[in-house]
Amino acid sequence: MLRILFVCTGNTCRSPLAEGLLRIRVHQEGLAAEVRSAGVSAMTGAPISHNSASLLQEAGFDGSIRSLAIQESEVKWADIILTMTTGHKRTVIQRFPGAVEKTFTLKEYVEDDHHILQAIEEREKLVTEVQLKQALSQTVTAEERNRIYSLEHAIPDYDISDPFGGSLEVYRQTAKEISGSLDKLVKKLRERNDGSQTGK
Template identity: 75%
Template sequence: MRILFVCTGNTCRSPLAEGLLRMKVNKEGLAVEVRSAGVSAVTGGPISRNSASILKQAGFEEQLQSLAIQPSEVNWADLILTMTVGHKRSVVGRFPDAIDKTFTLKEYVEDDAVVLQAIEEREKLVAELQLKMALAQAITPEERSRILELEYKLPDYDISDPFGGPLTIYQQTADEIGESLDKLVAKIKKLREDK
């Protein structure tokens, strides 16, 4: 399995996710390749000092560099996990063929049955409404209302941006990412067992 994490500049959140997941899958003996990129990144730049410091404290020794998202990375990935809904929209907008493998990290590891049902209904309704719009058919007030109702039920899937903050803020973001990565590792293990 090949996972690509995506954030804005590929200096804070996605490198944290990349480094932390690499360590977790290594520890579990899982055959998972991990990379990260940014939707507004400059390739070859350093990651933030605070992200590098947290990774080093966690035992990650590699020096990561920023990478601008490009078709080769998108094609390489089996799964693209973004740090925010905005990043997800950006990836899908630029690489429409990646829609079926692009999720926010928190969305992908969601395990609440009620929330999962709301997501499924929303996705189906959005697809139906997009088809109606393409066919120049009117969208009813009830359909608009239902979309808003479903959106209201969903949790916030954005991971906080520590950019420019002190080390403590970066640590909070790393902890937030780490919780989702633990769920991700469990999901990967379950997928392996189910094969």
């Protein structure tokens, strides 16, 4: 059973949409996954946004989602943490360094372009090396800075748009953006399920 935690800012708009939409798919397809969501600046127990709730209801979700502030217990529970933006990813890793190996943006995690994946891997490695140098008061070379800069421009924008304060149509566009990534995620989950069944 794969445990997936979606993360956004207040856990009222994007991550509840991702949670609800994926839970529908998991149920429909009988996939071995549990899904939750949380926020890096959330107030635990608050209702999710009216527009997110409306879209989930429209999609056939009949469960209940309340906002949750991300905490150590949720991080430990999750096998994979999928954030809505690169900023959320950085915040999660800063607060919970032990989660670095399992935290990705949703769009990054489902990326299937081999060249982009290589660029991401190289950038992560370089950024880590540069941060270590800075922590040890060592000089970061212009070549290292330029390489990170060029890699940044080779990688697509992995942030999912924030519909907060927008109309239902704005939320619908965000839901569509999330759904596109969830299609790829469900494909990965299916492959994982098929692989585990073959291995029995």
